[in-house]
Amino acid sequence: MQEIRTPGMQHVVLSQKSLADYAPIAGESVIADIERLARPLQGARVLHISSTAYGGGVAEMLHTLIPLMRSAGLDAEWAIINGNDDFFTATKSMHNALQGMDLELTNAMRAAYLHANVDTAVYFEGEYDFIIVHDPQPAPLRTLRRSDGGKWIWRCHIDLTAANQVYWSFLRPFIEAYDAAIFTMPQYVKNDLHVRKLAFVPPAIDPLSPKNAPMDDERAAEIVRMYGVDPTRPLLVQVSRFDPWKDPLGVIDVYRSVRAEFPGAQLALIGSMAHDDPEGMEYYQRTKEYADEDPDIHLLSNLDGVGNVEVNAFQQAASVVMQKSLREGFGLTIAEGLWKGKPVIGGNVGGIPLQIEDGVTGFLVESVEEASAAALEIMRDPERAHRMGEIGREVVREKFLSTSNLRNYLRLFTELMEQEASESKSRMAKPVAW
Amino acid sequence: MQEIRTPGMQHVVLSQKSLADYAPIAGESVIADIERLARPLQGARVLHISSTAYGGGVAEMLHTLIPLMRSAGLDAEWAIINGNDDFFTATKSMHNALQGMDLELTNAMRAAYLHANVDTAVYFEGEYDFIIVHDPQPAPLRTLRRSDGGKWIWRCHIDLTAANQVYWSFLRPFIEAYDAAIFTMPQYVKNDLHVRKLAFVPPAIDPLSPKNAPMDDERAAEIVRMYGVDPTRPLLVQVSRFDPWKDPLGVIDVYRSVRAEFPGAQLALIGSMAHDDPEGMEYYQRTKEYADEDPDIHLLSNLDGVGNVEVNAFQQAASVVMQKSLREGFGLTIAEGLWKGKPVIGGNVGGIPLQIEDGVTGFLVESVEEASAAALEIMRDPERAHRMGEIGREVVREKFLSTSNLRNYLRLFTELMEQEASESKSRMAKPVAW
Numbered sequence: 086m087q088e089i090r091t092p093g094m095q096h097v098v099l100s101q102k103s104l105a106d107y108a109p110i111a112g113e114s115v116i117a118d119i120e121r122l123a124r125p126l127q128g129a130r131v132l133h134i135s136s137t138a139y140g141g142g143v144a145e146m147l148h149t150l151i152p153l154m155r156s157a158g159l160d161a162e163w164a165i166i167n168g169n170d171d172f173f174t175a176t177k178s179m180h181n182a183l184q185g186m187d188l189e190l191t192n193a194m195r196a197a198y199l200h201a202n203v204d205t206a207v208y209f210e211g212e213y214d215f216i217i218v219h220d221p222q223p224a225p226l227r228t229l230r231r232s233d234g235g236k237w238i239w240r241c242h243i244d245l246t247a248a249n250q251v252y253w254s255f256l257r258p259f260i261e262a263y264d265a266a267i268f269t270m271p272q273y274v275k276n277d278l279h280v281r282k283l284a285f286v287p288p289a290i291d292p293l294s295p296k297n298a299p300m301d302d303e304r305a306a307e308i309v310r311m312y313g314v315d316p317t318r319p320l321l322v323q324v325s326r327f328d329p330w331k332d333p334l335g336v337i338d339v340y341r342s343v344r345a346e347f348p349g350a351q352l353a354l355i356g357s358m359a360h361d362d363p364e365g366m367e368y369y370q371r372t373k374e375y376a377d378e379d380p381d382i383h384l385l386s387n388l389d390g391v392g393n394v395e396v397n398a399f400q401q402a403a404s405v406v407m408q409k410s411l412r413e414g415f416g417l418t419i420a421e422g423l424w425k426g427k428p429v430i431g432g433n434v435g436g437i438p439l440q441i442e443d444g445v446t447g448f449l450v451e452s453v454e455e456a457s458a459a460a461l462e463i464m465r466d467p468e469r470a471h472r473m474g475e476i477g478r479e480v481v482r483e484k485f486l487s488t489s490n491l492r493n494y495l496r497l498f499t500e501l502m503e504q505e506a507s508e509s510k511s512r513m514a515k516p517v518a519w
Numbered sequence: 520m521q522e523i524r525t526p527g528m529q530h531v532v533l534s535q536k537s538l539a540d541y542a543p544i545a546g547e548s549v550i551a552d553i554e555r556l557a558r559p560l561q562g563a564r565v566l567h568i569s570s571t572a573y574g575g576g577v578a579e580m581l582h583t584l585i586p587l588m589r590s591a592g593l594d595a596e597w598a599i600i601n602g603n604d605d606f607f608t609a610t611k612s613m614h615n616a617l618q619g620m621d622l623e624l625t626n627a628m629r630a631a632y633l634h635a636n637v638d639t640a641v642y643f644e645g646e647y648d649f650i651i652v653h654d655p656q657p658a659p660l661r662t663l664r665r666s667d668g669g670k671w672i673w674r675c676h677i678d679l680t681a682a683n684q685v686y687w688s689f690l691r692p693f694i695e696a697y698d699a700a701i702f703t704m705p706q707y708v709k710n711d712l713h714v715r716k717l718a719f720v721p722p723a724i725d726p727l728s729p730k731n732a733p734m735d736d737e738r739a740a741e742i743v744r745m746y747g748v749d750p751t752r753p754l755l756v757q758v759s760r761f762d763p764w765k766d767p768l769g770v771i772d773v774y775r776s777v778r779a780e781f782p783g784a785q786l787a788l789i790g791s792m793a794h795d796d797p798e799g800m801e802y803y804q805r806t807k808e809y810a811d812e813d814p815d816i817h818l819l820s821n822l823d824g825v826g827n828v829e830v831n832a833f834q835q836a837a838s839v840v841m842q843k844s845l846r847e848g849f850g851l852t853i854a855e856g857l858w859k860g861k862p863v864i865g866g867n868v869g870g871i872p873l874q875i876e877d878g879v880t881g882f883l884v885e886s887v888e889e890a891s892a893a894a895l896e897i898m899r900d901p902e903r904a905h906r907m908g909e910i911g912r913e914v915v916r917e918k919f920l921s922t923s924n925l926r927n928y929l930r931l932f933t934e935l936m937e938q939e940a941s942e943s944k945s946r947m948a949k950p951v952a953w
Contacts (some may be wrong), residue, residue, distance in 0.1 A: 139822035295745040311729040388573035392826020
């Protein structure tokens, strides 16, 4: 079915959030920083542009970040670009290719990509001080609106390290037209990228969202019990898509190996799936077959109606939170697990080492054997596990909450303004040459 | 993207459920009935065939019904038919046309529909005593496997009253090949349908599923608070797709009219949406615009990660549960609401009057005005509301729990076996004619 979209962008209606509500949980000092940074930015017109308002980590973060920008006194908006099926097919391929898949880039795909961006650019309305363009889908907008004022920032949420060269060569000039680019971490930047300013901002979790809001152990126990889990027995939890890179089969191996010592151990694999994603459905089936009707392995997904509160409860009820990825952008479920005060076992890839300090807040692993040993270490010593979890929670409080995310954006805005001020001063100071 | 499917059907891996767990909540008498009916059916081979294992009310019911059949001693299985995109496009159109939409039925659609059924029929394996085919997608299987033994039952979950004549004429002969057909209620049967046996079975809810399991008020309050709802103020709740037939805009009108007397009233509209359903997304946007950024109107969906536990909590926390449909198949959210001990206001359409006794367990309404008056009546007299809710819960216990659903199937199996026994006896008794 062809989607019917009007030209131009659709603005997302946002809920209200108040920074004051975050002060008790994020700490007064970050709120004070935000207030200080926001003072010269009062009323600044900020537009975030992305390709979807729902589903996925980016949309989830923006649903918190933008209301918090408003609460800090900025005039922040969020708009969604339009595109037809061909556009989304092309950008899906681009997304995969930029993460290393070997895919073709046809001229028809280039055209579909640019046509949709042209339509968005032509019907673009409003004047902004800061325009943040998220991910590759709307990236050409800056090039297509060269004459606009304001600072243009490209926010890249993916790891470009292994980007397919053909796709990257096509995309790079569009990125280089920006005033600044934000990456999750320095390693994610392609080294041939030249952009005026680079900033590094990790993703963040919202400590007041239903997925992360405080939930006591008794509540969590009650909810996991509804799904057939016995909260009095040990529980391993991985929250992840059913996808080879998240290695759910490896997690089942870890669980099986742990069962030798803890025969009562249980495993919950919680993922989100889309009906229109046959690969995800197939890998889910494959995982289900690998679980071999073991009644202590619980495969759950949004298609069973598993939502935020369930994810919160399962993480809260876990003995060990796992994210045994073989490849990972960032892995926000790690911050979620740490925030619940749980030691987290993560694959030593992508953004995971940024979140887990090996042996301190969890373990970084490179095999089923290492993961099993780590899980046993945690399960044998609940007191140590508790101490690790407490440290982990403080790390998240410091670095990975939405309030830190907001502070990072405000810092970048400030730097861009200062840079402009000093440049315009130096331009004025220069002797006129003719 | 073309889905890759192998020929033949895929069997669904089911979780285990035990009838014994249902006895305290469903009542001993229904369990005793089930045991009595199941005795002659021990080991009976039962196959349910449907088009999807996830998403939607039918899949949800089968995930409970089939494990309970097993617990009752039957050898019950569930298989999912295969089909390519063209098949699912054709059956989606068929689904809509059978509910009254004016759609074309092309020969290409007929072909796609039958080709997929041929593949399923040809690769069909196993022998069964009872084969229950759910809904129109796999309906031709009986015709294509004419030589098979066993009793074939077609279970229709939709209302055929206003079925498009062209689609119905195409489908009817396939249905008439069955030994029996189950409809939700007599009104849903097309009067030109001739099938050997008709049975009427309402849908059912699982009282132990996360959506309906007992949750105390304090837990419910905690969860709705996470979504910004104040549990100390009155709350109207409608759980429904964002779709004109569910009239979410009318529900907003009811809320606004109720606010004149109860200025603290809040509204939660909770729906499920699919990314690949642009109409649903558009109607969600339209509802959001109609809500006009009122902070006391909460639009929530699976895309925000709202799942079973949230639905349970919102229904539990509601002052009034609404299902203001203008058209409705059955409306299981009504049984869900009644099961939470809430009076329910429902549109006087489809299967709703089967569930709500007007003025006793809720109100049947035909306009915004009637719905507003009903809501006020409930909100003004919490004690009466409580009594209505208690009666509603008993009605659900009696008629709309999974255990009643199982009992209804066992009754039909029994009748089909008795019918066969008496027919074969009368055949034997007949004098041989040649």
